[in-house]
Amino acid sequence: MESVRFSFPAPEIDESVDELRKEVRAFLKEEVRSGGFIPVTDCWCAGVDPDFSRKLGQKGWIGVTWPRQYGGRDLSALHRYAITEELLVAGAPVHAHWIADRQSGPLILAKGTEDMKRNILPQIAAGKCFVALGLSEPESGSDLASVRTRAARVEGGWEITGTKLWSSGARHCQYMTVLARTGERDPDKRHAGLTQFLVPLDSPGVTVRGIRDMSGVEHFNETHFESAFVPDDAVLGAVGEGWKQVTSELALERSGPERFLSTFIVLEKAMQHSAAGMNGHQAAVFGSILARIRALRAMSLGVAALLDQGHSPEIEAALVKDLGTRLEQDIIERLREFWPIQMKQGYGDEFQSLMSDSLLRQPSFTLRGGTNEVLRGIIARGVGLN
């Protein structure tokens, strides 16, 4: 009988990581104190503030792992991990640059042209250039291989036609990474014939329309491409390799701290409210949540360590996202016992508003970046079931 065993080693954290963490924490404290931003729940998806992103860029806290020649600082993945954790737990409005920092930048670094690297990466690192994801479509959600957006070869480049849906923050972005069909559909090779493009969103033929979500925010977008022309060098990576690129991109973004800390700001405020007069029952509820957060953090850091050692912990990463996103939802459900959620955001005090906002945002936690059902399929296959 084969054994299913995982190990979550501790990453090697040197002093410079702790120093950087302290620096980021102090900066965020001062920003909150001076009114630089008001903490928001689910800040990496709902908190859009391009000015704040620029400030972080000036601090040198975006794209820190990239080479200096492309605007980065050659720091380790753990430096980035510490920055992102501190931003998340403070509820800082980081959505504008989040996707570019987390995955589009690394994708450009790995697969982009030298021009892209020289021109776009420094702009992203400066907090001035934002990138949206063009994956889902009206007829393609979890089944991403069924995308219909098509890129047709024309002289000097490609013409893209189709619709991308649910792209977060696209209206603030200068670019979108678009997954499009470049080869004929083949029922036997569903994943073949797909290609990624880096499309400037001000290209002729591209229109972006905001979609309001149930929490009242217009961060989703629908993007139409009407024979939008992009030159040959807008191809990201190799023609026909889009599926492989997208899945490895998604696998790597599953285990970060944003998969269990999206509602931490609410928990922090709840603890601050109740610390002085905490009774035994409240303590047990908080303690149970905090233990799970600590365990998930050990798991997530373990995945970071494994990645750092050159492993591909795909199952482990899927586990972090499946467990972590459900925990983010559970936190709100369990806090309801002490703070019922009844009114729309804006009514009641700041904390009540955060609770309402969290409840209205939480259905997305277990959907975005691949639904938990898809992840569980990956986990089951990973242990030998299919």
Add this chain to the structure above:
Amino acid sequence: MEQTDQLILDTAHRLFADQCDAETVNRAENCETPDRLWQAIFESGLTLAWVPEAAGGVGGSLALGFNLIRQAASFALPVPLADTLVANLLLAKSGLSVSAGCWAAMAFDGHEVPSLLQGEVSGVVEAASGAPGATVVVVPVLEKEVVRIATFAPSAIDMEHHESLAGEARSRIIFDSAIPSQLSAPVDGMTVDGLKQFCALVRACQIAGALEKITDLTVGYVRERHQFGRPLGKFQAIQHKIADIVGESALTGAAVEQAVRKLSAHPVPFSGDSDMLLPLATAKIVASEAAGRVTRNAHQAHGAMGFSFEYPLQQYSRRVWSWREEFGPEFYWSGRLGMAVASGISSHGSNHGDGGTWDLVSQ
């Protein structure tokens, strides 16, 4: 972990695999002593893993011992190896002599410990572990708030043997002005709460090992078992149960590993220091919560087969159900963890932290 630790673990794994199959475990519960397993363990010196080389032991790290305990639990080892390891560690830490080739009982269940007055021990331990078959009973005792370690020959004290839910020996021991055969000097930095935290981590490691085995059994079963013309593992409903089992089991592993690392970095493993409470409580909370979730899904996936005595699943279910209660269930440790963080926030200013929950839980 060091390379020699890994060698010892590999040896132990082979030993357990050779000498402890499912039948051995079931037979042991029907009072058939697994003599060959006993012999093999004593010959290998595994009971001395935590005893320094100078005292005749293996001199293994804390991590080695906890990994050994986890691995033993993944075989439902029907011998008190974990209890003997802890008892021998206490003997070694307190400067008392340790015997090779025998079991040692741990007369400590996380509750009040007997008191020591003018060289005599009095009090009751409700659930000592490993007592039948032990040649020495190891008892932490309190004298004026100070912990010492006392030992007794089993024949010299009054014991009632009971069985836990899993058929593991748990004994009620009454000390009535009993005179110990060995009594240590006060042990530096050792507290009753520190002992309780340490033993809670032992149980959490055992749960982690048992959950790994339950995962293997369940994955194996749903691959083999066919219904409606295909393996159970092809059904999405079953796959999602498996994913839940794998997730809870992996999370438990991560929780005990972080606790073992923190404890290993601490100069005194039994101190009960406030900075050890969070990692140790985390391990026991996550493990105890997982015990319920994993067994529910595993039994559901196994159908009636998992409910039978013959099939090994029940040996692991019953173990994790009893271990999750011992040395404090998830409810107890959650309350303590919550209170500790709350008081860390309230006392902000008098300590080095920044008064944030995050600062406290991310240490």
